[in-house]
Amino acid sequence: MSRKPYIREISKTRWFLRQPRYMRYMAREVTCIFIFAYTFLLIVALARLSQGPDAFQEFLNALRSPLGVLFNLAVLIAAVYHSMSWFNVTPQAMPIQQGEEFVPGSIIVGAHYGAWAVISLIILFLGV
Amino acid sequence: MSEERQIQLEVLRYNPETDSQPRFQTYTVPCVNEWVVLDALNYVKENLDPTLSYRWSCHMAVCGSCGYMINGEPKLGCKAFIHEYGDHIRVEPLAHFPIERDLVTVVEDFIAKLASVKPYLIPKEDKPISAGEFKQTPAELMKFKQYTLCINCMLCYAACPQYGLVPEFLGPAAISMAHRYNQDSRDGGRDQRQEVVASDEGVWECSFVGACSEVCPKHVDPAGALQQVKVASTIDWYKEHLMPWVKK
Numbered sequence: 001m002s003r004k005p006y007i008r009e010i011s012k013t014r015w016f017l018r019q020p021r022y023m024r025y026m027a028r029e030v031t032c033i034f035i036f037a038y039t040f041l042l043i044v045a046l047a048r049l050s051q052g053p054d055a056f057q058e059f060l061n062a063l064r065s066p067l068g069v070l071f072n073l074a075v076l077i078a079a080v081y082h083s084m085s086w087f088n089v090t091p092q093a094m095p096i097q098q099g100e101e102f103v104p105g106s107i108i109v110g111a112h113y114g115a116w117a118v119i120s121l122i123i124l125f126l127g128v
Numbered sequence: 129m130s131e132e133r134q135i136q137l138e139v140l141r142y143n144p145e146t147d148s149q150p151r152f153q154t155y156t157v158p159c160v161n162e163w164v165v166l167d168a169l170n171y172v173k174e175n176l177d178p179t180l181s182y183r184w185s186c187h188m189a190v191c192g193s194c195g196y197m198i199n200g201e202p203k204l205g206c207k208a209f210i211h212e213y214g215d216h217i218r219v220e221p222l223a224h225f226p227i228e229r230d231l232v233t234v235v236e237d238f239i240a241k242l243a244s245v246k247p248y249l250i251p252k253e254d255k256p257i258s259a260g261e262f263k264q265t266p267a268e269l270m271k272f273k274q275y276t277l278c279i280n281c282m283l284c285y286a287a288c289p290q291y292g293l294v295p296e297f298l299g300p301a302a303i304s305m306a307h308r309y310n311q312d313s314r315d316g317g318r319d320q321r322q323e324v325v326a327s328d329e330g331v332w333e334c335s336f337v338g339a340c341s342e343v344c345p346k347h348v349d350p351a352g353a354l355q356q357v358k359v360a361s362t363i364d365w366y367k368e369h370l371m372p373w374v375k376k
C-alpha cells in the first residue's frame with residue numbers, strides 16, 4: 001500500500017498565538033528588547049559624558065523628563081519580568097544533588113532572589 | 129452506578145487513499161465519567177465506525193503509543209479523563225508529525241533521532257562477564273533516574289514549537305535520553321553522543337520555551353535536561369579553547 005502522509009503547515013509568523021504558554025515565552029523574549037534599549041541608553045550616557053559637563057547635564061535633564069521617567073519605568077518592569085522568569089527556571093537548569101536527594105527548587109530560586117536583593121541594596125547604598 | 133454523559137467526540141480523520149486533506153468527523157459517544165478519552169475512541173471503533181485508526185496498547189500510561197492532541201493539548205489518551213472535559217472533546221493527531229491516517233502519525237523521524245544519540249550504555253572499559261556487574265550507588269542512580277521514566281510518547285515534540293518550525297531539531301526526548309546515559313556513572317559514551325547532541329540541530333536549537341516539561345506525562349522534565357546539556361557543552365567549549373592543556 002502506498003503511503004501519502006499529510007503534513008500540517010505551521011505559520012512561521014503567528015505560531016506563538018496558538019498557545020498561552022507560547023505567548024508567555026514570547027513575552028520573556030520580547031523583554032530583552034527593553035534591556036537592549038537600556039544598554040544603548042548607557043552607551044549614549046557615556047558619549048554625552050565624554051562631551052563635557054554641560055552635555056551630560058542636558059542628558060540627565062532629558063532622563064528626568066516625563067518621557068525619560070516613563071522609559072525607565074517600562075524598562076524596569078520588563079527587566080523584573082525577564083529576571084524573574086529566568087530565576088524561576090534555575091532549579092531545572094542547575095539542580096543540586098546532595099546524596100540521594102535534590103535540594104528543593106524553592107531554595108535555589110530563593111537564593112537567586114536573595115542575591116538579587118543584596119546586590120540591589122549594595123548598588124543603592126553606593127548610589128546615594 | 130456511574131453517571132453517563134453524552135459527549136460530542138470530534139476526531140480529525142484522514143484517509144491517504146481518498147482524502148486530499150484531513151477533515152473533522154463528530155461522533156456522539158455515551159461516556160461514563162471514569163472513562164478516559166481512549167475509552168471513547170474504543171467505543172467509536174467498536175460500535176460506530178470500525179474504520180477509525182489510532183494507536184494504543186497498554187491503557188496505563190506505560191507504552192507511550194496513545195499520544196493525541198486533545199482540545200489542542202498534547203495528552204496521553206489513556207490518561208486524559210473524560211470528567212476533566214466538557215461535553216465536546218476534539219481529538220487530533222499529535223502536532224508537528226505528518227499524519228499517516230486518522231490519529232496515526234509518522235514517527236520514523238523521532239525513532240531515527242532517538243537511535244542517533246546511542247541510547248544505551250557504552251561502558252567506560254570492556255569488562256569480562258566473569259568480572260561481575262557494574263555497581264552503582266543509590267546516589268549515582270538518583271542522578272539520572274528521572275530521565276529513565278521516559279516512555280517515548282512524543283508529547284514533548286508535539287508541544288515544542290521549535291520542533292514544529294525546525295523539523296531537523298533533535299528534540300526534547302532524544303536529548304534527555306542522551307543526558308540520561310551521560311549522567312550514568314557506568315557510561316563512557318558522552319564524547320560519541322556529543323557529536324549529535326551538541327551540533328546546531330542538537331541542543332542549541334532549543335530556546336527554552338519549556339513546553340515539553342509542562343506536557344510530559346512522566347515528569348521527565350526534558351527542558352531541564354536540555355539546559356543542563358547546554359551548561360555542560362558550554363563548559364566543554366571553554367575547556368577546549370581557553371584551557372587546552374586540561375584533559376577532559
Ligand code: SF4
Pocket residue numbers: 277278279280281282283284285300301304340343344345346347348349350
Ligand atoms: S520526555 Fe516525557 S513527553 Fe517526551 S517522550 Fe518522554 S515521556 Fe513523553
Ligand code: FES
Pocket residue numbers: 184185186187188189190191192193194195204205206207
Ligand atoms: S495506551 Fe499505552 S500509554 Fe496510553
